Amino acid sequence: xxxxxxxxxxxxxxxxxxxxxxxxxxxxxxxxxxxxxxxxxxxxxxxxxxxxxxxxxxxxxxxxxxxxxxxxxxxxxxxxxxxxxxxxxxxxxxxxxxxxxxxxxxxxxxxxxxxxxxxxxxxxxxxxxxxxxxxxxxxxxxxxxxxxxxxxxxxxxxxxxxxxxxxxxxxxxxxxxxxxxxxxxxxxxxxxxxxxxxxxxxxxxxxxxxxxxxxxxxxxxxxxxxxxxxxxxxxxxxxxxxxxxxxxxxxxxxxxxxxxxxxxxxxxxxxxxxxxxxxxxxxxxxxxxxxxxxxxxxxxxxxxxxxxxxxxxxxxxxxxxxxxxxxxxxxxxxxxxxxxxxxxxxxxxxxxxxxxxxxxxxxxxxxxxxxxxxxxxxxxxxxxxxxxxxxxxxxxxxxxxxxxxxxxxxxxxxxxxxxxxxxxxxxxxxxxxxxxxxxxxxxxxxxxxxxxxxxxxxxxxxxxxxxxxx
Amino acid sequence: xxxxxxxxxxxxxxxxxxxxxxxxxxxxxxxxxxxxxxxxxxxxxxxxxxxxxxxxxxxxxxxxxxxxxxxxxxxxxxxxxxxxxxxxxxxxxxxxxxxxxxxxxxxxxxxxxxxxxxxxxxxxxxxxxxxxxxxxxxxxxxxxxxxxxxxxxxxxxxxxxxxxxxxxxxxxxxxxxxxxxxxxxxxxxxxxxxxxxxxxxxxxxxxxxxxxxxxxxxxxxxxxxxxxxxxxxxxxxxxxxxxxxxxxxxxxxxxxxxxxxxxxxxxxxxxxxxxxxxxxxxxxxxxxxxxxxxxxxxxxxxxxxxxxxxxxxxxxxxxxxxxxxxxxxxxxxxxxxxxxxxxxxxxxxxxxxxxxxxxxxxxxxxxxxxxxxxxxxxxxxxxxxxxxxxxxxxxxxxxxxxxxxxxxxxxxxxxxxxxxxxxxxxxxxxxxxxxxxxxxxxxxxxxxxxxxxxxxxxxxxxxxxxxxxx
Numbered sequence: 032x033x034x035x036x037x038x039x040x041x042x043x044x045x046x047x048x049x050x051x052x053x054x055x056x057x058x059x060x061x062x063x064x065x066x067x068x069x070x071x072x073x074x075x076x077x078x079x080x081x082x083x084x085x086x087x088x089x090x091x092x093x094x095x096x097x098x099x100x101x102x103x104x105x106x107x108x109x110x111x112x113x114x115x116x117x118x119x120x121x122x123x124x125x126x127x128x129x130x131x132x133x134x135x136x137x138x139x140x141x142x143x144x145x146x147x148x149x150x151x152x153x154x155x156x157x158x159x160x161x162x163x164x165x166x167x168x169x170x171x172x173x174x175x176x177x178x179x180x181x182x183x184x185x186x187x188x189x190x191x192x193x194x195x196x197x198x199x200x201x202x203x204x205x206x207x208x209x210x211x212x213x214x215x216x217x218x219x220x221x222x223x224x225x226x227x228x229x230x231x232x233x234x235x236x237x238x239x240x241x242x243x244x245x246x247x248x249x250x251x252x253x254x255x256x257x258x259x260x261x262x263x264x265x266x267x268x269x270x271x272x273x274x275x276x277x278x279x280x281x282x283x284x285x286x287x288x289x290x291x292x293x294x295x296x297x298x299x300x301x302x303x304x305x306x307x308x309x310x311x312x313x314x315x316x317x318x319x320x321x322x323x324x325x326x327x328x329x330x331x332x333x334x335x336x337x338x339x340x341x342x343x344x345x346x347x348x349x350x351x352x353x354x355x356x357x358x359x360x361x362x363x364x365x366x367x368x369x370x371x372x373x374x375x376x377x378x379x380x381x382x383x384x385x386x387x388x389x390x391x392x393x394x395x396x397x398x399x400x401x402x403x404x405x406x407x408x409x410x411x412x413x414x415x416x417x418x419x420x421x422x423x424x425x426x427x428x429x430x431x432x433x434x435x436x437x438x439x440x441x442x443x444x445x446x447x448x449x450x451x452x453x454x455x456x457x458x459x460x461x462x463x464x465x466x467x468x469x470x471x472x473x474x475x476x477x478x479x480x481x482x483x484x485x486x487x488x489x490x491x492x493x494x495x496x497x498x499x500x501x
Numbered sequence: 502x503x504x505x506x507x508x509x510x511x512x513x514x515x516x517x518x519x520x521x522x523x524x525x526x527x528x529x530x531x532x533x534x535x536x537x538x539x540x541x542x543x544x545x546x547x548x549x550x551x552x553x554x555x556x557x558x559x560x561x562x563x564x565x566x567x568x569x570x571x572x573x574x575x576x577x578x579x580x581x582x583x584x585x586x587x588x589x590x591x592x593x594x595x596x597x598x599x600x601x602x603x604x605x606x607x608x609x610x611x612x613x614x615x616x617x618x619x620x621x622x623x624x625x626x627x628x629x630x631x632x633x634x635x636x637x638x639x640x641x642x643x644x645x646x647x648x649x650x651x652x653x654x655x656x657x658x659x660x661x662x663x664x665x666x667x668x669x670x671x672x673x674x675x676x677x678x679x680x681x682x683x684x685x686x687x688x689x690x691x692x693x694x695x696x697x698x699x700x701x702x703x704x705x706x707x708x709x710x711x712x713x714x715x716x717x718x719x720x721x722x723x724x725x726x727x728x729x730x731x732x733x734x735x736x737x738x739x740x741x742x743x744x745x746x747x748x749x750x751x752x753x754x755x756x757x758x759x760x761x762x763x764x765x766x767x768x769x770x771x772x773x774x775x776x777x778x779x780x781x782x783x784x785x786x787x788x789x790x791x792x793x794x795x796x797x798x799x800x801x802x803x804x805x806x807x808x809x810x811x812x813x814x815x816x817x818x819x820x821x822x823x824x825x826x827x828x829x830x831x832x833x834x835x836x837x838x839x840x841x842x843x844x845x846x847x848x849x850x851x852x853x854x855x856x857x858x859x860x861x862x863x864x865x866x867x868x869x870x871x872x873x874x875x876x877x878x879x880x881x882x883x884x885x886x887x888x889x890x891x892x893x894x895x896x897x898x899x900x901x902x903x904x905x906x907x908x909x910x911x912x913x914x915x916x917x918x919x920x921x922x923x924x925x926x927x928x929x930x931x932x933x934x935x936x937x938x939x940x941x942x943x944x945x946x947x948x949x950x951x952x953x954x955x956x957x958x959x960x961x962x963x964x965x966x967x968x969x970x971x
Binding site for chain 2: 070071073074075077078079081082085086088089092093095096097102105142143156159160162163166167170243319320321322323326327328330331334335337338341342343347370371372373374376377380
């Protein structure tokens with residue numbers, strides 16, 4: 032069992048007897064002149080990348096667990112260490128990196144003697160696979176979060192979550208935009224753009240920390256999750272608004288209406304339909320005789336809803352969350368959760384390590400002039416980013432003994448969502464170098480500060496126990 | 502939370518607000534003219550492909566389970582239905598298919614309005630991801646098989662397995678090559694090549710069926726697994742030999758020696774080292790505090806050995822099998838197996854469905870002249886392929902009450918390994934159209950016939966029970 036053989040290039044013949052595939056790459060290689068990625072070498076690259084990711088995740092996570100920090104922070108920091116900022120084990124072509132910049136590719140190169148072109152193609156293919164695996168990781172994470180969430184609780188705390196989400200969008204946006212104009216003399220449109228970047232919330236990071244400290248199904252946890260999901264929808268709309276504003280100077284009202292209605296219809300529709308069809312799903316699963324009856328049926332459901340959410344211009348993770356919520360209401364919830372855990376253990380760290388690996392800490396270097404200007408703006412943005420979200424917890428009404436600070440802190444991390452804003456801004460030319468650097472620094476800091484802070488807020492009472500266990 | 506936005510092409514803007522990613526694709530899109538695959542659309546394509554794969558696997562598997570055929574046959578047949586032979590949901594660019602041939606891409610196209618170039622790039626990226634996922638599937642399968650295998654049993658039946666493997670290589674090769682020359686007037690080198698294609702054994706298919714009927718750890722099962730692993734190593738060597746024969750007319754002895762020694766050293770080395778280090782591994786795992794301590798540590802080990810096996814020109818699956826064997830000897834075996842099952846349930850069907858989807862049944866069409874000539878040769882090859890492997894069971898000595906027929910039948914399926922030979926032959930121009938078609942027909946038939954036959958041989962006594970359960 033082996034892979035295709037490149038007859039054009041026999042010296043590398045043996046390097047290709049590596050893994051299995053089909054005949055087709057051989058045929059393609061024989062008829063085309065363009066370099067093709069050898070699937071065996073791509074597989075070897077993916078395997079090596081996964082080893083690096085898991086090492087980074089485990090070492091980072093274990094260190095964090097020992098100094099009472101959330102393990103997900105370890106994933107992020109571990110990612111930074113293996114990523115573009117340090118070891119260059121895990122770099123991605125979309126940051127402008129070449130195959131020759133990747134340490135993984137250099138290792139592969141030493142055992143498979145690739146041509147420079149083949150190296151680049153293999154690098155791109157391998158990076159694509161790791162990117163999609165990391166995206167599948169966050170899809171599975173949101174599916175798991177949905178499974179563990181109580182629909183009735185989410186609905187019960189819906190009004191509070193809605194206020195938290197709306198205040199957490201309006202306040203940072205207004206403060207940020209106006210402050211940039213008033214204190215830093217930034218023009219209106221760039222200021223609006225940077226302000227918009229302050230509105231995001233990374234549901235993945237917050238939900239992971241909540242799950243780690245066992246607070247996901249607490250009152251606070253459910254408000255945060257509800258607000259983060261709404262924030263996700265708001266974020267989609269806000270990006271659409273600012274993008275059309277930047278492009279045409281106008282706001283495309285029809286698209287905003289479309290996005291708002293489709294998001295609402297999708298979330299309500301899947302949950303109503305799902306609750307109706309849930310019992311039939313359970314009955315069907317019980318009829319199945321082949322391996323993994325429950326898991327595969329659930330994955331079909333989750334991936335299908337993820338696809339539909341993506342197809343109607345929402346996000347795949349919203350579909351996965353809705354699928355988890357619906358299945359979490361059925362009797363198979365507990366058994367399904369048990370089976371999803373190993374899959375989640377396998378795929379979710381890939382997401383967080385990749386987020387870390389893609390974070391380029393070079394923007395923090397004060398010796399670069401544009402960074403210096405940026406760091407001053409960044410300090411302002413960070414204050415707004417934190418204050419604007421922390422106060423949201425104090426808007427929660429009718430819940431006297433709730434941890435208001437915890438809710439606010441839970442909304443702080445901007446994560447990969449904030450990076451999307453920074454990237455869009457940079458690509459459109461709206462953000463100056465220093466403003467862009469400031470946004471990225473804000474994203475990095477809020478992302479890395481929120482997990483330990485969240486843990487401190489919620490864990491005050493539990494900390495002694497944890498220390499004793501160790 | 503959303504993905505990158507293509508500022509060059511605002512009409513498709515909303516179609517890109519789909520999934521998360523980083524800023525980089527935006528930057529790349531802004532600076533390059535070459536079309537880039539939108540990672541959000543690639544993710545949507547992968548999700549939809551996985552839905553198709555799981556549907557095919559479950560529907561095929563459930564039908565097979567109900568008519569007392571092995572579910573893995575259902576995966577293969579389900580794959581044929583969704584693949585290039587029928588629905589064209591799942592096609593791969595390496596078969597010469599374009600993005601526009603893929604039904605999945607047409608569905609994506611209807612929701613994301615891609616340009617023809619973007620469609621093609623997305624198609625290639627999505628196919629790459631599905632291919633690697635299917636390869637990870639067979640890596641996980643062999644890891645699981647390794648975990649379930651008893652090293653002591655494998656060693657105990659090693660001599661028998663070695664004879665089964667060697668006879669199962671020598672006999673079909675000799676009969677096939679000589680028969681093609683004598684009866685069909687085929688020239689020597691093509692005849693040797695086709696003969697070599699007869700020597701392969703698809704360890705994946707056989708192991709899956711054995712696991713399904715609960716015979717993996719039986720005496721017969723362990724002999725088959727041992728022989729199939731050895732056959733895998735022999736296959737690597739044989740392909741190297743025939744390839745160098747075709748290319749240079751000579752046999753590169755040094756490479757053969759290198760492959761033989763490295764394969765032996767790798768298998769023996771990992772197992773000896775693994776047994777020494779196993780207790781330290783277990784001790785380390787017990788110290789870990791973050792999620793998935795056992796699973797992630799085991800995956801690091803398995804993926805690392807898979808990579809090493811690939812790097813020394815063996816196969817990734819050999820590394821995964823060795824890792825499974827080693828960890829199967831430790832006290833954590835049972836717990837680890839439990840955690841690997843959901844991952845295996847998720848990834849393994851992708852492999853078998855993809856094998857089916859890549860199988861082009863067009864070579865069976867007798868209205869095509871070269872197929873007609875091929876079908877006659879195919880009939881001969883099939884007889885040799887079956888006889889040459891079935892007799893191997895009768896070479897097993899010192900085991901009076903063993904199911905000899907079962908062992909022989911277990912060695913029959915050529916699977917994807919046979920296709921590699923056919924593909925290499927085609928690419929090198931050694932095989933004529935009809936001979937190539939014959940080899941492919943032989944591969945298809947042996948692959949599809951072995952699972953039900955294997956089940957019949959082993960299940961004679963169990964069948965009544967199975968029927969009663971239903």
